[in-house]
Amino acid sequence: MKNKKSSGKKNPAKTDSHTENNLLSLDEALSTLKTTRSTLYRWIAQGLIHGVKAGRQWRFEKQEIERFLTGQAPSLSLNLGSSINSAVQALETLNPSKAQQEYNTAVSAPDCADPLYALAGAIIWAGIELGASDIHIEPQSQQLRLRYRIDGVMSDPVELSTKLCAPLAEKFKSMFKGNVQEKNLPQDGRIQLKMNSQPVDLRVNVLPSLYGESIVIRIMPAHRASVSLEQIITQDNQCEQLKQALGSGYGQIIFTGPVSCGKTTLAYSCLNHLNRNGVKILTVEDPVEQPIDGIIQTQIHPSSGRTFANIIRSILRQDPDILHVSEIREEITAQICANAALAGHLVLSALHAKTAAAALKRLADLSLPPFVIADSVRLIVAQRLVRRLCPYCRAERPLTENDRLRITRILEAQGQQIIELPETIPHAVGCDKCKKLGYQGRQLITEMLRITPEIASALARNATAEELQAIAIGQGMSSLASEGMRCVTQGTTTIDDVYSVIEL
Numbered sequence: 001m002k003n004k005k006s007s008g009k010k011n012p013a014k015t016d017s018h019t020e021n022n023l024l025s026l027d028e029a030l031s032t033l034k035t036t037r038s039t040l041y042r043w044i045a046q047g048l049i050h051g052v053k054a055g056r057q058w059r060f061e062k063q064e065i066e067r068f069l070t071g072q073a074p075s076l077s078l079n080l081g082s083s084i085n086s087a088v089q090a091l092e093t094l095n096p097s098k099a100q101q102e103y104n105t106a107v108s109a110p111d112c113a114d115p116l117y118a119l120a121g122a123i124i125w126a127g128i129e130l131g132a133s134d135i136h137i138e139p140q141s142q143q144l145r146l147r148y149r150i151d152g153v154m155s156d157p158v159e160l161s162t163k164l165c166a167p168l169a170e171k172f173k174s175m176f177k178g179n180v181q182e183k184n185l186p187q188d189g190r191i192q193l194k195m196n197s198q199p200v201d202l203r204v205n206v207l208p209s210l211y212g213e214s215i216v217i218r219i220m221p222a223h224r225a226s227v228s229l230e231q232i233i234t235q236d237n238q239c240e241q242l243k244q245a246l247g248s249g250y251g252q253i254i255f256t257g258p259v260s261c262g263k264t265t266l267a268y269s270c271l272n273h274l275n276r277n278g279v280k281i282l283t284v285e286d287p288v289e290q291p292i293d294g295i296i297q298t299q300i301h302p303s304s305g306r307t308f309a310n311i312i313r314s315i316l317r318q319d320p321d322i323l324h325v326s327e328i329r330e331e332i333t334a335q336i337c338a339n340a341a342l343a344g345h346l347v348l349s350a351l352h353a354k355t356a357a358a359a360l361k362r363l364a365d366l367s368l369p370p371f372v373i374a375d376s377v378r379l380i381v382a383q384r385l386v387r388r389l390c391p392y393c394r395a396e397r398p399l400t401e402n403d404r405l406r407i408t409r410i411l412e413a414q415g416q417q418i419i420e421l422p423e424t425i426p427h428a429v430g431c432d433k434c435k436k437l438g439y440q441g442r443q444l445i446t447e448m449l450r451i452t453p454e455i456a457s458a459l460a461r462n463a464t465a466e467e468l469q470a471i472a473i474g475q476g477m478s479s480l481a482s483e484g485m486r487c488v489t490q491g492t493t494t495i496d497d498v499y500s501v502i503e504l
C-alpha cells in the first residue's frame with residue numbers, strides 16, 4: 001500500500017485511473033459477491049467487509065472483495081496486554097549495571113522482584129492465556145522476535161530488544177537448571193511452575209543460532225489423560241468403531257498423521273479408557289508427556305541403550321495386557337509390535353503417514369509381510385486437527401466458484417463422491433471472546449480403516465495406497481476430506497482450515 005501511495009505522488013493522473021480501476025462500484029461489488037444490497041449492508045455493518053464512501057456512493061477495493069471471497073482468516077495479531085510491556089519497561093528503566101546485578105541475584109534466588117524473571121513469567125503467562133501450544137523466542141539481526149503458536153498457527157511477532165536475547169536465554173536455562181554458561185550447545189529442560197495456583201508444565205529447548213540462542217517453550221496440556229473419547233471423537237459411529245477395537249483385547253491400533261495432529265492426545269485418551277483394575281498397561285514413550293496413575297510408563301534413552309526396541313522386548317517379559325508405543329520409527333519396532341499383537345496383546349502405536357491407506361503401505365515399507373499386517377492390524381486411525389470457529393463471531397459468506405473447485409479437488413484427491421454443496425459457507429471474523437482470532441480451540445477429524453478380507457487380498461497383491469483407499473471408501477470408510485467437509489457444512493470450521501491440513 002505504501003508503494004502505491006508514493007508512486008501516486010510522482011504521477012497523479014496515472015495513479016488516479018489505476019486506483020479507479022481497483023475500485024468497484026456498489027453494483028459491481030454486488031454482482032461479484034452474488035448477493036443482495038441488504039445483505040451487503042449487513043456485512044458492512046458487521047465489519048466483515050470494508051467499503052469507502054465517495055460522497056454518497058459506496059466504493060470497494062477489489063482486493064477487499066477478493067479477501068472476503070476467499071474467506072481469508074484474520075491474521076493472528078496479538079494484544080498481549082500490559083504484562084509483557086510493563087516487564088520490558090521495568091527492565092529498560094534499569095541501568096545496565098543495575099540490570100546485571102539484579103540478574104545475578106535472580107539466578108541464585110529467583111523471585112518476582114527480579115524483572116527478568118517477571119518478563120519470563122509474563123511471556124509464559126501470555127502463552128497460557130492465549131491457549132498457545134508453544135512459545136518461540138527468536139533472535140533476528142534487528143530484534144528479538146516473540147511468537148506464539150495458537151491452534152497450530154503462528155501469531156504475528158511481538159518485537160523485543162535484541163539486548164534481551166542473552167539474559168532471557170540465561171534466565172530460562174537457570175529456570176530449568178541447565179548449564180547457564182554453555183552457549184554453544186543445544187540444551188533441553190523442564191520447568192514446572194504454579195501460575196494462579198494452577199500447575200504449569202513446560203518443556204524448553206535452547207538452540208544456538210546466528211544472532212543468539214533461539215528458545216522454544218512447549219506448554220504441556222494439562223489433564224490430557226482425562227479427556228474422554230466421546231469428547232475427542234464427536235462422530236458417534238467413529239467413536240463406537242474405536243471403542244470396539246479397544247475392547248477386542250488384541251491386535252494393533254495405529255494412529256497416523258503428520259506431527260502435531262493430536263495422535264498423543266488420542267492415544268492417552270484410549271489408555272485412560274482402558275485403564276482399570278484387572279489389566280496391566282505398559283508404555284514406551286519419547287518423551288513421557290503426561291503421567292497416568294495405574295500405568296507403568298517408560299521413557300526411551302537411546303544414548304544409554306534404552307531404545308524403543310530394547311524396552312519393548314523387556315516390557316513383553318513384564319506380562320502386559322496392553323502396550324503403548326509412542327512411535328514406530330524403524331523396522332525392528334514395527335516387527336516387535338506386530339509380533340506382540342499376534343501373540344495376543346493389544347498394541348497402540350503411532351506412525352507417520354498421510355492417510356490410513358498410506359499407513360498400511362508404510363508398514364509394508366518397514367518390511368512387514370502383507371499377511372502379518374493383515375493379521376495383526378485391527379484398526380488404523382488417520383487424523384488431523386482443524387481449528388474450531390468461534391461461536392460468538394462466526395459468519396457465513398457465499399460459496400464462490402473458487403470454493404467449488406477447491407472442495408471438488410479435496411474430495412476427488414481422496415476418491416470421494418462430490419457432495420451437494422451449500423450456498424453459503426462459514427467464515428472466520430474475530431471478536432473479543434476469541435482474542436480477534438476468529439477461532440477457539442481445535443477439533444479432531446479422523447478416518448478409520450479396518451482390515452477386511454478385500455483389503456487383506458489387496459495388500460497381498462501389493463496394491464497402491466490409492467487402491468487401498470478406494471476399497472476402504474467403497475466399504476463405507478469416511479475419508480479425512482469428507483469428514484473435514486462435514487465440519488464445514490455443520491459450520492464448525494472453514495474450508496481454508498480443512499484445505500490447510502489435508503495435503504494434496
Ligand SMILES: [Zn+2]
Binds near residue numbers: 392393394435438
Ligand atoms: Zn470470536
